[in-house]
Amino acid sequence: xxxxxxLKAFAIAALFTTALAGPVDAAxxxxxxxxxxxxxxxxxxxxxxxxxxxxxxxxxxxxxRTDKDGNLVLLQAKSIELAPDGRTWKIxxxxxxxxxxxxxxxxxxxxxxWKRILDPKTGSETASFLSDVENAMDYNKGTLTxxxxxxxxxTGEYTFEVVTALPAPQFRAKLALPYLTPVPKxxxxxxxxxxxxxxxxxxxxxxKLVSRVNDQSIVMEANPHYGGAKPAIPRIxxxxxxxxQCTAQLRAYEADEIDFTTCVPSQDIARIRGDAxxxxxxxxxxxxxxEWVQFDMRQAPWSDKRVRHALALVIxxxxxxxxxxxxxxRIATTIVPESIPGSNTADALKGSIEGAKKLxxxxxxxxxxxxxxxxxxxxxxxxxPLIAQLLQQMWSDNLGIQANINVLxxxxxxxxxxxxxxxxxxxxxxxxWSDYADPANWFGDLVTADPRQNHFTxxxxxxxxxxxxxETDPAKRxxxxxxxxxxxxxxxxxxxxxxxxxxxxxxxxxxxxxxEGVLNMYHIGEAAFK
Amino acid sequence: xxxLDLAPPRDAGMVTRLxxxxxHNPALSLALAFLLLVxxxxxxxxxxxxxxxxxxxxxxNSGPSLKYWLGTDxxxxxxxxxxxxxxxxxxxxxxxxxxxxxxxxxxxxxxxAYAGGFIDNAIMRFVDSMYAFPDTLFxxxxxxxxxxxxxxxxxGWMAPLAEAYRLSGGLLGVLLTLGLTGWVTTSRLVRAQVxxxxxxxxxxxxxxxxxxxxxxxxxxxxxxxLPVILIAVTFVVPNAILLEAGLSFIGVxxxxxxxxWGTMIASGAQSIQSYPHLLVFPALAIGLTLLALNxxxxxxxxxxxxxxxxxxxxxx
Numbered sequence: 001x002x003x004x005x006x007l008k009a010f011a012i013a014a015l016f017t018t019a020l021a022g023p024v025d026a027a028x029x030x031x032x033x034x035x036x037x038x039x040x041x042x043x044x045x046x047x048x049x050x051x052x053x054x055x056x057x058x059x060x061x062x063x064x065r066t067d068k069d070g071n072l073v074l075l076q077a078k079s080i081e082l083a084p085d086g087r088t089w090k091i092x093x094x095x096x097x098x099x100x101x102x103x104x105x106x107x108x109x110x111x112x113x114w115k116r117i118l119d120p121k122t123g124s125e126t127a128s129f130l131s132d133v134e135n136a137m138d139y140n141k142g143t144l145t146x147x148x149x150x151x152x153x154x155t156g157e158y159t160f161e162v163v164t165a166l167p168a169p170q171f172r173a174k175l176a177l178p179y180l181t182p183v184p185k186x187x188x189x190x191x192x193x194x195x196x197x198x199x200x201x202x203x204x205x206x207x208k209l210v211s212r213v214n215d216q217s218i219v220m221e222a223n224p225h226y227g228g229a230k231p232a233i234p235r236i237x238x239x240x241x242x243x244x245q246c247t248a249q250l251r252a253y254e255a256d257e258i259d260f261t262t263c264v265p266s267q268d269i270a271r272i273r274g275d276a277x278x279x280x281x282x283x284x285x286x287x288x289x290x291e292w293v294q295f296d297m298r299q300a301p302w303s304d305k306r307v308r309h310a311l312a313l314v315i316x317x318x319x320x321x322x323x324x325x326x327x328x329x330r331i332a333t334t335i336v337p338e339s340i341p342g343s344n345t346a347d348a349l350k351g352s353i354e355g356a357k358k359l360x361x362x363x364x365x366x367x368x369x370x371x372x373x374x375x376x377x378x379x380x381x382x383x384x385p386l387i388a389q390l391l392q393q394m395w396s397d398n399l400g401i402q403a404n405i406n407v408l409x410x411x412x413x414x415x416x417x418x419x420x421x422x423x424x425x426x427x428x429x430x431x432x433w434s435d436y437a438d439p440a441n442w443f444g445d446l447v448t449a450d451p452r453q454n455h456f457t458x459x460x461x462x463x464x465x466x467x468x469x470x471e472t473d474p475a476k477r478x479x480x481x482x483x484x485x486x487x488x489x490x491x492x493x494x495x496x497x498x499x500x501x502x503x504x505x506x507x508x509x510x511x512x513x514x515x516e517g518v519l520n521m522y523h524i525g526e527a528a529f530k
Numbered sequence: 531x532x533x534l535d536l537a538p539p540r541d542a543g544m545v546t547r548l549x550x551x552x553x554h555n556p557a558l559s560l561a562l563a564f565l566l567l568v569x570x571x572x573x574x575x576x577x578x579x580x581x582x583x584x585x586x587x588x589x590x591n592s593g594p595s596l597k598y599w600l601g602t603d604x605x606x607x608x609x610x611x612x613x614x615x616x617x618x619x620x621x622x623x624x625x626x627x628x629x630x631x632x633x634x635x636x637x638x639x640x641x642x643a644y645a646g647g648f649i650d651n652a653i654m655r656f657v658d659s660m661y662a663f664p665d666t667l668f669x670x671x672x673x674x675x676x677x678x679x680x681x682x683x684x685x686g687w688m689a690p691l692a693e694a695y696r697l698s699g700g701l702l703g704v705l706l707t708l709g710l711t712g713w714v715t716t717s718r719l720v721r722a723q724v725x726x727x728x729x730x731x732x733x734x735x736x737x738x739x740x741x742x743x744x745x746x747x748x749x750x751x752x753x754x755x756l757p758v759i760l761i762a763v764t765f766v767v768p769n770a771i772l773l774e775a776g777l778s779f780i781g782v783x784x785x786x787x788x789x790x791w792g793t794m795i796a797s798g799a800q801s802i803q804s805y806p807h808l809l810v811f812p813a814l815a816i817g818l819t820l821l822a823l824n825x826x827x828x829x830x831x832x833x834x835x836x837x838x839x840x841x842x843x844x845x846x
Contacts, residue, residue, distance in 0.1 A: 267604055271804040323587040323605055380781050386604060389787045393585050404696055405786050
């Protein structure tokens with residue numbers, strides 16, 4: 001009898017303790033911010049050019065940020081001034097900011113880091129962000145071997161200067177790029193490539209790297225010597241997932257295994273939006289980015305403007321946006337997003353389906369007769385194969401022309417695009433995400449430099465862009481880019497489809513996680529648990 | 531009922547025997563009925579109320595309803611129609627690649643067994659090394675190679691092949707891949723059968739009478755390997771369907787918008803949380819078809835294998 005009473009008492013006590021321990025456990029769990037990321041190709045901030053910059057941004061900090069109006073908000077810099085010559089940027093560092101071992105971050109570290117980015121031996125993809133700097137590209141290509149001639153030099157322990165080859169107003173925005181951070185000179189020189197190992201790495205941002213297991217996990221803890229506001233969240237635990245990041249993130253998020261997702265898979269958006277709880281946790285951010293369909297401009301029939309116009313005019317963008325994003329993406333009528341100076345939706349191509357049919361007939365293909373069968377190539381990631389199938393049907397229904405679809409795995413597609421420099425193709429689906437909110441990033445880095453192999457050549461366009469690049473008066477510069485925009489839309493070498501929207505989901509107990517900059521960075525150091 | 535009635539009539543034809551066999555085997559009847567249904571869907575998919583390619587984004591991802599019996603996919607296309615066209619793709623792949631695979635297998639197996647000696651050894655060691663490869667991996671490599679070779683711009687003698695590949699939406703690549711990887715087991719079975727037949731007295735007699743090798747192979751060896759070949763077919767076919775699904779699932783198989791069960795499962799798997807019907811129906815289609823094929827294969831073996839028939843006869 002007594003025994004059973006004791007047992008009962010124990011059972012009740014056990015129930016109480018578990019009931020009490022439950023929330024206590026959950027709260028203590030909240031010392032770490034949990035998320036899922038892809039395996040970063042590089043942890044070295046001088047090399048990281050892909051989504052690794054989002055991981056790196058917790059560790060390494062640039063000189064400043066750009067606010068919504070394009071003004072610099074200083075971080076590691078105490079002041080940034082442009083000399084009257086329009087070319088010399090004088091940068092003074094804030095000595096409060098220290099490496100995670102307490103050593104000061106000096107001008108020597110910054111100069112070393114930026115020259116290391118340009119060093120051809122580093123082979124960094126981020127070198128293009130410093131292309132405005134005097135002699136930078138010659139040094140990067142190896143035609144100039146003397147690093148001293150590059151226009152970046154320290155002028156004191158905490159001051160340095162950057163000289164651009166020409167007056168380059170867009171360089172102000174580049175100074176705030178998350179790609180351009182310092183690295184600890186002494187550590188990099190001592191350990192070489194191994195300096196990014198957790199036992200050696202020093203960082204100047206809110207967090208320091210504690211551990212990293214390839215393809216498994218990255219753990220960060222607050223940097224005790226960080227010069228800015230100390231992070232409220234002391235620890236970040238990142239789990240590495242391979243394959244489709246969005247799906248992996250959403251599943252873990254719904255299972256309450258992570259606190260934050262950076263995207264929602266296309267096929268789940270409608271359900272999340274319709275869910276009373278999950279819908280509230282959605283945090284959309286309209287990106288200055290465009291996805292489009294582009295033609296091989298060297299090839300017939302695509303070299304015929306009437307054909308390009310005909311294909312562009314019959315695209316139902318609303319159907320695309322609805323099918324791939326449940327309407328969360330925005331319709332794009334111009335390649336350069338509206339938020340970028342120089343772009344204007346008034347320049348968008350106008351016409352009707354009837355007009356499109358007439359244009360195609362004028363080009364020699366009435367009702368699509370005689371039009372060669374062509375191939376739409378696309379990567380398998382994101383919702384691109386869906387877009388390809390929608391386009392295929394729109395073109396077949398309205399113009400009577402038939403397309404095949406060639407879906408390539410993401411890495412294979414990237415390599416395939418590279419080889420299109422010399423090889424021919426018909427049509428591909430592609431996109432561009434703003435690195436900095438400046439027209440040079442679109443008219444120059446995208447259209448003129450042509451990394452997407454569109455092969456658009458137009459003398460008037462090239463002339464105007466060249467003029468605009470060196471124009472220091474913002475109003476005149478925007479006006480020049482506007483002229484370039486008109487040519488681009490009239491020529492229609494690519495046809496804009498949609499402006500993507502990033503859909504974050506944030507757990508209700510997290511506050512202060514904000515979207516920063518055109519790259520939509522997140523800074524966990526500025527967030528807190530409720 | 532008299533005892534006489536139970537005894538099978540001596541002159542019962544093949545059809546009657548088969549019909550009786552099916553009637554006394556409910557699992558087999560069900561399997562055959564299901565396969566007939568799949569076949570009918572594949573053949574007459576154009577008579578279904580909806581078109582497999584017609585998109586309607588307004589009704590995308592809708593669940594099963596009276597209008598769309600198994601719901602619609604991410605672009606609002608009818609799942610029944612897509613499953614039916616997918617069945618056509620799967621069955622085409624299965625039949626065509628099985629013909630290629632069995633033809634190669636029979637040829638290789640017969641040559642190896644009939645020639646014997648060094649040739650046999652060389653061929654069978656090659657077959658062994660093919661066996662050592664996991665067939666899925668081999669098929670992936672092969673399919674990726676074909677897609678790489680024929681998928682781009684091709685000139686010269688391969689140009690017509692590339693054109694056929696393009697027009698078939700990747701189907702040709704899958705066919706070739708499965709045909710060229712699926713023959714290994716068949717060759718072994720056929721070789722074993724031919725080896726045992728080669729020394730049969732009637733073959734010896736035939737040879738002594740001056741018959742050519744080709745005559746002996748054609749008249750005596752091949753007809754007698756037919757049961758073995760049929761049995762080989764029963765496991766090459768399901769394997770081909772499964773491999774096609776696997777290849778399409780990882781993206782080296784059929785290109786969109788042509789539906790295949792593999793591509794439907796691949797896109798359905800992405801939607802499993804929000805729209806499970808997109809995964810469940812194609813998965814059921816492939817699972818049930820494979821089950822039915824296996825049941826039929828088992829029954830066929832029972833019917834053709836004298837040892838099994840005899841033991842069955844003894845037991846009853």
